[in-house]
Amino acid sequence: MSRGIDISHHNVCTDYAAAKSAVDWVYIKVTEGSSFVDPSIDEHHGGFAGKPRGPYHFMRGSSAAEVATFVAQVRARAWELPPMLDAEYQGVTSAGIKAFLAEYQRQTGQELTVVYSSESLFTGACNPAGFITGNTVLWAARYSQNSADFSTLGWDHPQLGIYQYWDKGFIPGFAGGIDLDIARVDLGSPQAPSAPSTTIGEDDMAFGTPAPAGTNEHVDLGVVGCKQLRIHTSFGHVVHVRAVLFYGDTGADPNGTGEGGGYDGEFRTPKARWDWAPNRPGPIAIPVGSTSCTVLYDADHAFYVSAALR
Template identity: 25%
Template structure:
């Protein structure tokens, strides 16, 4: 009998260890952005909804998107020091014409100076009354998924980029973050005044003082025809009245 109980205890211990190992592995893969869960978080009742788009959504029928309750759109403009999204100009003008408040975003590269990345963005995105602040998208890609750059390197690129954008547009840029990028590079006092747009498609955002929540990567709406059939959904953390004054110069 004692021998049997001893075996049961060992089996239970082994199962506990295996379960912990599986949960830790899933958490690490999610943290690194290598997996997404098919069941995404649904936001509570919010007043202001938006999308984010790039050339992957192809031709966008902005009045159709607006008719589905889209109040704002983050639109890809640039990436690094040279890449420019070919659909940006049409999306920027189309969103405004449809009454969708636009905001342009830049995908941060870890491979070129922040000064030249700012020049690339400024060459594409006009200073526009009523637009949302510019966005810098800080996440991981390619080899940096497994081996992220160190904080000093990232901030040496990011800080002059943010300074140049703020000087040109007259408002602090929004920082688009994942949990990993925020806690790796941005969770310190010098970034405390920057608005935060948090990507968290599985749970309520777990970063402080966020302003926008990207809560879905897998939505399908009417009104766009491109290589990507999915579209990201976002909410603003505040009322319609607060949104209308958010980020104005």
Template identity: 30%
Template sequence: MAQGRLEPPTLDPPTLDPPTLGSRARIAGAALAAVLLLVLSTAPVALGHEGPGFAGSSGTAGPHGAPVVAQPPPGSLPGIDVSHWQETIDWSQVAASGQRFAIAKATEGQTYVDPMYVANRAGAAANGVVFGAYHFARPDATPNDAILEADHFVDIAQPAPGDLIPVLDLERTGGLTQAEVTAWILAWLGRVTERLGVRPMVYTSPNGWEQRTGDSTAVVGAGYTTLWVAHWGVSSPRVPAANWGGYGWTFWQYSDCGSVPGIQGCVDLDWFAGTSFEAVTIPLPDRTPPVPTLAPPGGVARPVTVSFGEVVRGVTVGNLVLLRADTATPEETELTCRSGKGLVVDCLSGNVRTVLVQPREPLIPGQTYRAAVNPPGTLPLIVDRSGNPAPATTVDFAAPTELEQDSAAVAYAWRTVAARDALGGSYLAERSAGAAATFAFPGRSITWYTVVGPDQGRASVWIDGERLGTFDQYAPRKEHRVARSFTGLPRGDHTIAIRVLGTGSSASSDTLVAIDGFEAGGRRIATPELALSWGTVRAPGASGGSVAASDGKRASVELTFRGTGIAWTTVRGPDQGRAAIYVDGALVRTVDNFASEPTFGVVRTVSGLAEGVHELRIVVLGEARGKATGTFVSVDRFSIVP
């Protein structure tokens, strides 16, 4: 092997022919080399930093300076592997000596760069020697070490079409277990595959693989079928991992101390098992464009999913768009890009395989939309790693026309109560269990301004999905602008939810909960933008097992849709009252949902509208016929008429 510092070796026993005069000399030479290796291995070494590692430096491939096997394997080609230990190389002499390929060290660990890599690459290329690069692995338990080492290698080595596929040289464990080393190897190989589009090969000795991975077949089982085995001084190498999953060896480092013209001192000698490097060469530039597949969303608030057949980059809201098909008006969207492993990556520079196109606002039920990749006239374009642009691709789809009461397209409003002492001269109120008011805010604290009084009930408060407490709003006398403060939140954006429990103290006359305003980020907001819901009533006879209900006078529900009509599925019963139905701001009719017995699946239809976008608004009137026990209005579902 090339001269360098060695760690104490664990040697593969050499396999020797029966003794002859010549073989006795080789045995004696091997014994002497083993003694020298033992002396070197007990000397002080400096392996606590990156740099000294090279292919074979662990010493597990055989005795240093083992005899060179004279007979090449049938149908093989000769080559070498080098690092900075060979210093300056005369590549013209190397090529003239018949060496067909060379694999050079490029990097080690997370930061080290072999100082001779650039010169070795240029010299080999200038003299027609097929070239490849290897990374000397320094596994450790720090987060993402394998990914960082892989990125370092790709960034420095810059393997290019026509090069041999890249190499992972595994000769260290960094204190990891065999299972952890195997996982590290797969992570490194996977990252390089993701970035380059080719599967690297692995360099190891049989003993080294057994010691470091337990002779695992997981790597070849994952599709990394190319092995560069190091086994010196033998007529045929022993191949680990069940003959590398039946694939055998592709490259064989058979000596660490050969002599090649143009190189001073020892150099590693290798065979390639074949006469053509095509199967182990990075292919020429890809001329095939990446093919996008667009999947419509599964609901009005779900994303369009765009998948690419290979890694792409340069994804923006300009070249991956969602439009209204009739007007070509773009919708505001947010993009989430993911790698082939499902990890979130940067849409511009990451290895993107899938993009989620999320509308900022719910889609309009019944409206036809168009999702488009690289629409005409757009620059820059989405491209693959070779710069091939994805073809302009579109898919048209209609937003759903069947909506349950809890669809994101359905907007609820609570009763508005005028009050001179309220923050904005009024506040919102709801009494039905399950009703909720949600508010998004920035900062580390928030104050909810509410109302207490003899008709107020209980509410629970949640921030970012965590329940912070239950509050009884009852008080003998009504009081406005009552502050409930929540502090000590982490920096960033948050969401507070006030949920009506539909219960109150024994002294309370009602179960009302009031939202007067909020204070967050140094601002007091008297009329906050809220996401509101009505109470939830479980009902086996309802289409989805529940309905939304409110009896708050002037509480309302709104739905923007496209079509010629709409059917509102509601409930009739003894506690149901009257509602007014408006379309595009005009009163269509008033309905009375009282019935002596509960009846589900009651349909109220508005039809005969001009085809287009319309707005439905249903208002709770807070009144009912004399026999009724309540004034509730219920929403079960909506159906859009095209």
């Protein structure tokens, strides 16, 4: 058995050395929904250096943009534990969890294996039968007993590996109550997207989003933490880009050209087109503060759009 905690910006640590001495591992909230990035990621991540750390996402839906927000923050730092999906919002279902896991695997090529929810949801709307694979580790919460004994959970599963048994625990170095967890499995090494290199290349992509052929088509993707937008076409083909619109707190005129190369031909008279061929015109700089974007285009073939971290 090993003991851990899961924390976010709601948990203030004044002595990380003391906190590290009291736990075996820690999970750190990095994102929630499609746009929220926890402001305490770097503080907690740096403070717990030397201890196994894992990132988690508080799920609000299963859109590509929401998953991409999580993926970008996972890739931005080194982790020792696999990413975790926190599925406890009102209205969450097994189908929603399955959709999120599938989208994560589509964007990263890797499986998201740790799924957290309450005991009441796992026995109800989030029945693991609807999403579980042979690699899944279930993490269940129930606070009524304040006991680290798995038998007090009142529910068991062959793949139940972590029990969050209290939400008002005391850990040295923290002010206020802390979620307390106990694991009966070896969490292992992370199945997470690899960290970006220092030069732009395939490994710098936070994710690739397929764009289908069509006229007046569009594709949406999240770009949180990313710096360049790329369109990948086959030689001999051209994508006619109508507009690239960035959303988020990008400063003045975020729906126009944006800062750093965004393009909006739809607002021009006459409407303009941007012919995008292989290696031309090159990547678009993503305005600082962007959380997502829409690419509107005409294409006679399928292609990919990706966001790069550098």
